[in-house]
């Protein structure tokens with residue numbers, strides 16, 4: 001039985017669907033009160049648990065053969081990862097743990113809090129002696145769906161400088177996760193999951209514009225101004241500061257590497273950003289049905 005955490009989210013929901021498609025027995029860790037997707041049906045056992053509540057994690061992980069460990073971005077995300085790792089140890093079954101972290105984990109760049117949190121979770125996992133695999137995806141294409149208003153307005157302003165980023169489709173990340181969770185030979189591997197090319201945010205704006213049918217320009221904002229803008233828009237301060245740090249890594253070219261790990265794991269080419277923008281042109285601001 002495979003336990004999926006973060007199961008209602010962008011990646012986790014696709015992991016659950018993919019595992020069901022393989023005929024796997026799936027238990028989804030779901031926060032009390034969160035909506036369970038109707039598509040899961042009775043084949044998914046949904047168990048209420050919270051990353052901050054070790055007792056609930058013990059109940060959620062009991063009997064697991066493998067765990068997909070994906071935590072949400074949160075000030076306590078490093079502790080949340082450690083809590084799930086510790087619960088995996090307490091099962092006494094030595095489940096395989098597939099840690100969903102982020103690209104750059106191996107390099108451990110200074111001053112990027114999301115990566116520092118994943119590094120803390122990974123260090124705890126590696127020290128347990130449990131069989132582990134790490135998936136380290138780069139930024140998701142899907143992040144741009146949350147910028148649809150800016151795309152509609154024809155202008156993207158981000159603190160990403162001129163650095164290129166090999167963004168990846170979250171569905172490819174999920175497909176890679178399904179392969180690792182159901183296949184053999186992945187113990188001790190760190191897979192860096194990227195799209196097929198690295199694009200600057202200016203190039204990204206250009207492709208978004210081509211998809212929605214009007215020009216979209218890009219302005220590289222200064223980090224301080226970007227942070228001030230997010231705080232004025234009521235962002236959570238910890239998350240906003242973390243995003244500015246991450247874009248600083250992007251600006252410095254620290255997320256530009258392209259790997260073939262998606263293709264190696266899934267057997268199919270990683271989705272392209274151009275294909276993604278065409279698929280989601282309606283959501284991003286183009287005419288419906290385009």
Ligand SMILES: NC(=O)c1ccc[n+]([C@@H]2O[C@H](COP(=O)([O-])OP(=O)(O)OC[C@H]3O[C@@H](n4cnc5c(N)ncnc54)[C@H](OP(=O)(O)O)[C@@H]3O)[C@@H](O)[C@H]2O)c1
Pocket residue numbers: 005006007008009010011012029030031034035049050051052070071072073100101102103114136137138139140143
């Ligand atoms: N976005 C990117 O570009 C990117 C790139 C690389 C790596 N990552 C990493 O990917 C992860 C986020 O993945 P995602 O975008 O798929 O996540 P997401 O869509 O934000 O979903 C988060 C999931 O975590 C659950 N959750 C939140 N707080 C919880 C708690 N206290 N206890 C139990 N469950 C909880 C949520 O459940 P509810 O339904 O209850 O809210 C949801 O299922 C982060 O670790 C991030 O560092 C992101």
